[in-house]
Amino acid sequence: MSTAPRFFEQVNRHFDRAARLLDLPAGILAQVKACNAVYHVSFPLRRDDGTIEVVHGWRAHHSQHRLPVKGGFRLSPHASEDEVTALAALMTYKCALVDIPFGGAKGAIRIEKDDYSEGELERVIRRYTFELVQRNCIGPGVDVPGPDMGVSAREIAWMADTYIALSPGEVSAQAAVTGKPVSQGGVRGRVEATGRGVHFGIREAVSHRKDMDRLGLSTGIDGKRVVIQGLGNVGYHAGKFLAEDGAIIVGILEREGAAYRAAGFDVEVVDRHRRSGGSLLDLDADEKIAGGAEGAAGLGWDCDILLPAALESVILGENAPGIQAKIVAEGANGPTTADADEILNQRGILVIPDMFLNAGGVTVSYFEWIKNLSNIRFGRMGRRFEASSNDRILRAVEELTGNSFNGDTFARVAVGADEEDLVNSGLEETMVSGYEQMREMALFYGTDFRSGAMAAAIGKVATAYRERGIFP
Numbered sequence: 001m002s003t004a005p006r007f008f009e010q011v012n013r014h015f016d017r018a019a020r021l022l023d024l025p026a027g028i029l030a031q032v033k034a035c036n037a038v039y040h041v042s043f044p045l046r047r048d049d050g051t052i053e054v055v056h057g058w059r060a061h062h063s064q065h066r067l068p069v070k071g072g073f074r075l076s077p078h079a080s081e082d083e084v085t086a087l088a089a090l091m092t093y094k095c096a097l098v099d100i101p102f103g104g105a106k107g108a109i110r111i112e113k114d115d116y117s118e119g120e121l122e123r124v125i126r127r128y129t130f131e132l133v134q135r136n137c138i139g140p141g142v143d144v145p146g147p148d149m150g151v152s153a154r155e156i157a158w159m160a161d162t163y164i165a166l167s168p169g170e171v172s173a174q175a176a177v178t179g180k181p182v183s184q185g186g187v188r189g190r191v192e193a194t195g196r197g198v199h200f201g202i203r204e205a206v207s208h209r210k211d212m213d214r215l216g217l218s219t220g221i222d223g224k225r226v227v228i229q230g231l232g233n234v235g236y237h238a239g240k241f242l243a244e245d246g247a248i249i250v251g252i253l254e255r256e257g258a259a260y261r262a263a264g265f266d267v268e269v270v271d272r273h274r275r276s277g278g279s280l281l282d283l284d285a286d287e288k289i290a291g292g293a294e295g296a297a298g299l300g301w302d303c304d305i306l307l308p309a310a311l312e313s314v315i316l317g318e319n320a321p322g323i324q325a326k327i328v329a330e331g332a333n334g335p336t337t338a339d340a341d342e343i344l345n346q347r348g349i350l351v352i353p354d355m356f357l358n359a360g361g362v363t364v365s366y367f368e369w370i371k372n373l374s375n376i377r378f379g380r381m382g383r384r385f386e387a388s389s390n391d392r393i394l395r396a397v398e399e400l401t402g403n404s405f406n407g408d409t410f411a412r413v414a415v416g417a418d419e420e421d422l423v424n425s426g427l428e429e430t431m432v433s434g435y436e437q438m439r440e441m442a443l444f445y446g447t448d449f450r451s452g453a454m455a456a457a458i459g460k461v462a463t464a465y466r467e468r469g470i471f472p
């Protein structure tokens with residue numbers, strides 16, 4: 001039996017702290033906080049050896065103040081109703097904070113992915129999708145699942161294909177699921193979106209001189225020492241983009257253990273090594289800790305930025321006093337318990353909360369949903385027009401000045417934005433404005449960033465209910 005704190009209770013403690021800052025009636029706060037519905041499904045799986053196993057899955061709809069509701073689904077042996085409910089609540093607050101017009105949802109299937117063959121996994125995903133269809137828990141206007149822990153474009157493609165097969169004639173059927181491969185209606189940039197958003201969020205944080213002075217850090221990412229927990233989708237991409245900006249990835253924690261090297265690791269090399277069957281423990285390192293649970297001690301390694309990007313409830317009341325990082329950047333959902341959060345805040349550590357920092361995934365999923373509804377690739381209508389406009393402007397400048405641009409300048413300037421440019425630009429805008437909003441709220445209320453972000457989100461959800469006439 002796990003002794004981990006109940007996850008939804010932790011999210012609600014964060015909620016309560018922020019709610020105390022707001023002048024809203026208790027009834028409205030109670031409605032914003034409550035989870036509207038949780039569906040539990042169980043179904044049989046015929047394993048490759050002919051035996052039958054019962055698989056459990058969930059889908060939680062935390063808030064339908066905006067529709068569709070949106071949230072990933074995960075494959076995890078620890079999945080539970082408590083976990084999906086907490087994650088769905090975080091989706092509500094995340095979408096509200098960064099102005100993504102969705103309610104919050106989350107799903108999970110309780111399996112250890114590595115124990116199943118590809119065929120078995122496909123049967124599980126297709127059946128889970130069928131169960132969601134039966135309960136009206138999936139569809140472009142009701143609930144749009146996407147990827148989360150243990151789910152890649154492959155699983156999403158199975159889900160999308162099942163939904164489309166069950167929805168004959170529904171022209172927007174592709175918009176029922178996001179995170180699809182580009183060939184199946186996905187959007188360019190979705191795979192790396194959460195990690196890219198984490199990079200943009202950290203870049204904003206370290207650009208504020210006053211905040212960095214308080215922490216005794218210089219501004220800018222260059223030279224910052226980073227420890228990452230979880231080298232999966234979020235951790236790998238965040239680490240890669242941070243390193244491209246000059247950060248030094250001094251520590252990595254994974255399932256098999258943890259490794260520290262002051263000179264830094266190349267995350268792309270480490271990722272390739274692990275994918276080809278290698279372990280963190282065979283790397284050349286200054287310090288190594290064997291074992292996933294023991295490896296968590298690496299969270300206390302000396303660094304500037306600690307980036308938990310694996311799972312929830314890893315920074316606890318017990319280990320928070322030993323965190324040496326000046327900044328805790330929450331790539332994962334719910335990595336810090338409420339007790340730990342208080343300790344980190346008291347110690348003056350800057351916590352960039354999950355509900356802001358990992359919002360890049362849902363942001364780009366929103367773009368994918370829009371692309372599927374409009375049935376056209378971003379940039380298709382305007383790209384060539386933009387390129388020829390730029391070309392005409394450059395030629396006019398040449399005529400006016402009598403000087404000519406060289407071929408390189410033309411090639412650089414006379415281009416139109418393609419889908420990936422537009423997606424990344426929309427993502428950057430979302431993360432930059434989300435950060436400013438969160439920081440302003442925190443400064444206004446004289447509080448930490450999590451409470452500032454949560455207060456902004458609660459206010460927006462309450463306003464949405466009000467606008468719909470649900471509250472006076």
Ligand code: NAD
Nearest residue numbers: 148149150194230231232233234254255310332333358361
């Ligand atoms: P993932 O499955 O791609 O990666 C998770 C990584 O963590 C894996 O490499 C796994 O081996 C590692 N891991 C698992 N248990 C560990 C442990 N005890 N110690 C160290 N490492 C461990 O999952 P992901 O999609 O990168 O999600 C990671 C976190 O980010 C989750 O909390 C998820 O909810 C959150 N998140 C993901 C997205 C997304 O777009 N994928 C968006 C927002 C938030």
